[in-house]
Amino acid sequence: MKAEILGIADRVGSLEADKDANLFISKGDPLEAKSQVTRVVIAGRDVGPDNKHLALYQKCIARQ
Numbered sequence: 247m248k249a250e251i252l253g254i255a256d257r258v259g260s261l262e263a264d265k266d267a268n269l270f271i272s273k274g275d276p277l278e279a280k281s282q283v284t285r286v287v288i289a290g291r292d293v294g295p296d297n298k299h300l301a302l303y304q305k306c307i308a309r310q
Contacts, residue, residue, distance in 0.1 A: 266290070 249259030258266050268288050274281035283295040 270295075 249255040249257075256265075261267060266289055269285075270276070270283055270287070271285040272281045272283045276283075286293050286295050
């Protein structure tokens with residue numbers, strides 16, 4: 247494994263308790279642009295799928 251070669255296998259490389267992980271959950275194929283990302287977890291913290299582009303889109307939709 248790459249994590250073992252780099253000497254960081256104690257922190258990354260598999261999904262286990264007390265290890266760093268980034269994860270996202272989407273509806274549909276994550277490689278398709280139409281798929282909706284429903285959850286985002288970075289370094290064990292739920293940050294949500296919201297971003298600047300989504301906020302601008304919602305602002306424009308609210309004006310209509």
